[in-house]
Amino acid sequence: MSVEHILLGVLSWMPNSGYGIKKEVEISGRELGWGRLSYGSIYPKLKKLEEEGFIRTVTAEREGRMTKIYELTAKGWRELGDWLRRPPAPPEIRDELVMKISFWETGLPEDRETLIEHLELRRREAEEMVRHLEEWSRNGYSAISELGGLSMDYWIDHLRLSIEWYGRMIRYLEGPPTPPRQDPHGLYEKARRRRQAALGLEESDSPEHP
Amino acid sequence: MSVEHILLGVLSWMPNSGYGIKKEVEISGRELGWGRLSYGSIYPKLKKLEEEGFIRTVTAEREGRMTKIYELTAKGWRELGDWLRRPPAPPEIRDELVMKISFWETGLPEDRETLIEHLELRRREAEEMVRHLEEWSRNGYSAISELGGLSMDYWIDHLRLSIEWYGRMIRYLEGPPTPPRQDPHGLYEKARRRRQAALGLEESDSPEHP
DNA sequence: TTGGACATGTAACGGGTTACATGATTGA
DNA sequence: TCAATCATGTAACCCGTTACATGTCCAA
Numbered sequence: 001m002s003v004e005h006i007l008l009g010v011l012s013w014m015p016n017s018g019y020g021i022k023k024e025v026e027i028s029g030r031e032l033g034w035g036r037l038s039y040g041s042i043y044p045k046l047k048k049l050e051e052e053g054f055i056r057t058v059t060a061e062r063e064g065r066m067t068k069i070y071e072l073t074a075k076g077w078r079e080l081g082d083w084l085r086r087p088p089a090p091p092e093i094r095d096e097l098v099m100k101i102s103f104w105e106t107g108l109p110e111d112r113e114t115l116i117e118h119l120e121l122r123r124r125e126a127e128e129m130v131r132h133l134e135e136w137s138r139n140g141y142s143a144i145s146e147l148g149g150l151s152m153d154y155w156i157d158h159l160r161l162s163i164e165w166y167g168r169m170i171r172y173l174e175g176p177p178t179p180p181r182q183d184p185h186g187l188y189e190k191a192r193r194r195r196q197a198a199l200g201l202e203e204s205d206s207p208e209h210p
Numbered sequence: 211m212s213v214e215h216i217l218l219g220v221l222s223w224m225p226n227s228g229y230g231i232k233k234e235v236e237i238s239g240r241e242l243g244w245g246r247l248s249y250g251s252i253y254p255k256l257k258k259l260e261e262e263g264f265i266r267t268v269t270a271e272r273e274g275r276m277t278k279i280y281e282l283t284a285k286g287w288r289e290l291g292d293w294l295r296r297p298p299a300p301p302e303i304r305d306e307l308v309m310k311i312s313f314w315e316t317g318l319p320e321d322r323e324t325l326i327e328h329l330e331l332r333r334r335e336a337e338e339m340v341r342h343l344e345e346w347s348r349n350g351y352s353a354i355s356e357l358g359g360l361s362m363d364y365w366i367d368h369l370r371l372s373i374e375w376y377g378r379m380i381r382y383l384e385g386p387p388t389p390p391r392q393d394p395h396g397l398y399e400k401a402r403r404r405r406q407a408a409l410g411l412e413e414s415d416s417p418e419h420p
Numbered sequence: 421t422t423g424g425a426c427a428t429g430t431a432a433c434g435g436g437t438t439a440c441a442t443g444a445t446t447g448a
Numbered sequence: 449t450c451a452a453t454c455a456t457g458t459a460a461c462c463c464g465t466t467a468c469a470t471g472t473c474c475a476a
Contacts, residue, residue, distance in 0.1 A: 003464075009313035012405070014397060019427050033309040035302050041464050043429055065426065065472065074408045080317045085324050087331055088306035092245050096298035098361050099243040103219035105355040107290045114295050121297055141394055145315040149391035150382065151308050154375050161371055165364050172360065180355045187224060187353035195222070198284045213436075229455050251436050253457055275444065275454065 003041050004049060006034055008072065008080040013143070015058055015071035018042045028142065029133050032155045046070060054079055097122055101169075105180075106191040112173050119173075123166040130159045213251050214259060216244055218282065218290040223353070225268055225281035228252045238352065239343050242365050256280060264289055307332055311379075315390075316401040322383050329383075333376040340369045 010021045010030075022037055024030070031037070046068075049055045054076035059069045072080065097118060104115055137144060137152045144152065180188050195201070220231045220240075232247055234240070241247070259265045264286035269279045282290065307328060314325055347354060347362045354362065390398050405411070 006309065009309065009317060012313055012316040013401060017427075018429090023426095030309070030312060032303060033305045033312070035304055035464090038465055039427095039429075040431095040466070047429090067427065071404070072408060074410070077317075077405050077408050080313065081321075084310050084314060084318045085321070088310055088328055090332075090335060091303065091305040091307070093242060093301065093303050094245055095243045095301040097301070098364060099216065099219065099240070100294050100298055102240060102243070102355075102358045102361050103222055103290065104294060104357055106222040107219060107287075108294045111291075111295070118298055122300075125300060137392075140392065142392065143390065143395060143397035144392040145312075145390045145398055146382075146388050147314055148312045150379060151312050154308060154372075157371055157375065158368060161367055162364075165367065169360060172356075178356050180353065181359035182347075182350065182352065182354040184351055185353060188355055191223060194281070195287055198282060198287050200284070227455075228457090233454095245436090248437055249455095249457075250438070250459095257457090277455065 003037065003045050004054075005080070005083045006037065007042070007045055007049060008054060008076055008083070011055060011070055011072050011076070012080055015069050017067050017069050018046050019067075027136065029129070029136065029152070029155060033151075049076070105188060106195065109192060109195075112177075116170055116173050119166045119170050123163055123170075126159050126163045126166070130156055130163070133159075213247065213255050214264075215290070215293045216247065217252070217255055217259060218264060218286055218293070221265060221280055221282050221286070222290055225279050227277050227279050228256050229277075230279075237346060239339070239346065239362070239365060242339075243361075259286070315398060316405065319402065319405075322387075326380055326383050329376045329380050333373055333380075336369045336373045336376070340366055340373070343369075 006025070007021060010016065010024055013024070016024065018039065022039065022042060025034070025037055046055070050057065050070065053073055055070045056073050057068050058071050060066065100118070101115070108114070133152055133156050136142060137149065183189075216235070217231060220226065220234055223234070226234065228249065232249065232252060235244070235247055256265070260267065260280065263283055265280045266283050267278050268281050270276065310328070311325070318324070343362055343366050346352060347359065393399075
């Protein structure tokens with residue numbers, strides 16, 4: 001179980017529809033703690049949770065439109081509590097940019113500009129996310145619990161740290177290349193040679209602008 | 211493509227076996243940027259990459275043991291470069307602890323102790339990870355490029371920030387409960403009532419120790 | 421009248437994990 | 449000799465996404 005638990009959790013805030021749950025998670029930036037929720041997983045899971053008695057439908061109508069509102073049953077509240085009590089799994093992070101950075105010197109050493117572009121793009125995205133979170137957390141109409149507010153701070157702090165780091169990285173890349181921090185077996189030198197040999201590149205190397 | 215690219219990237223550091231690739235990614239903490247690599251995905255992908263001509267086998271023997279060492283072909287180096295040039299996908303983070311925190315007040319408001327335990331466990335894990343990364347990044351025999359070193363710093367900084375935040379959170383939870391940061395519609399009050407009604411709980415509420 | 425937000429759903433597919441199966445070598 | 453480490457591989461499965469299908473209501 002896992003998307004199931006997110007659904008139970010969001011329904012613990014208030015009774016809601018599948019569509020509403022998705023909105024809720026998106027706007028609150030709760031997606032930060034969970035990749036994202038797609039309708040393709042929400043609706044089938046909601047159905048399943050209802051069949052299993054964790055949630056029940058309260059209305060099938062809201063302002064004329066067809067809208068199935070679900071709420072937690074006693075069993076659902078208990079399951080949510082049990083899940084919360086279990087120790088959380090370690091965080092899973094998948095950051096392609098940081099991965100690319102660690103392959104950059106062996107994979108594309110002559111093109112630092114593109115990496116700078118990647119970093120600048122990422123920095124803009126992070127700045128935008130911070131703005132969104134800050135605005136949302138002071139908008140005056142969304143409910144934010146004491147702990148929820150602190151979670152929000154968590155993401156904001158991490159985003160700020162990332163933004164700072166992207167900047168450091170960019171400044172660093174705009175400067176002259178420096179030797180590896182640690183390389184007792186000449187691995188980077190060897191990698192460069194293997195690449196040049198495989199690609200049939202000239203030894204001329206990285207085009208330095210005068 | 212994606213695990214494929216991680217494999218190409220690791221092979222750009224040096225020719226390696228499936229087993230060796232997994233080790234490499236684990237010890238260098240590169241797993242931080244990628245969930246984890248299982249043999250169940252490594253070996254089939256390696257086979258596929260070889261069939262498609264991105265990598266080739268160089269030896270099938272290493273010190274008497276059967277060991278298939280792969281290295282990049284020209285096509286593999288080109289594909290790695292092409293991938294690196296493409297803008298990276300936004301980071302994906304899945305943090306069950308932070309998710310649980312945001313459901314805690316509606317899902318399990320009376321039990322703050324368990325949440326403190328979760329935070330303490332997580333803090334210990336993060337501290338251990340920092341120790342591992344710091345030790346590794348100064349062990350004197352692993353190759354660490356300039357950029358790779360900065361990536362390492364990135365993870366270490368983020369882990370430290372997390373550790374700090376876990377501590378703040380714990381101190382906060384050990385203090386008295388405070389009202390929601392923002393709650394114009396009395397959502398948290400309503401949620402508490404719904405839960406109590408569903409579970410048939412007494413209004414006595416959270417057991418305060420005198 | 422048309423585009424956008426609201427709203428629900430399914431089927432095929434993809435990507436990776438878990439669990440299992442196997443076996444050599446080395447050091448305590 | 450026994451556990452740990454080195455080493456490769458497969459098959460079943462899980463989980464979730466993408467893409468598609470469908471329809472309403474409202475405001476410009």
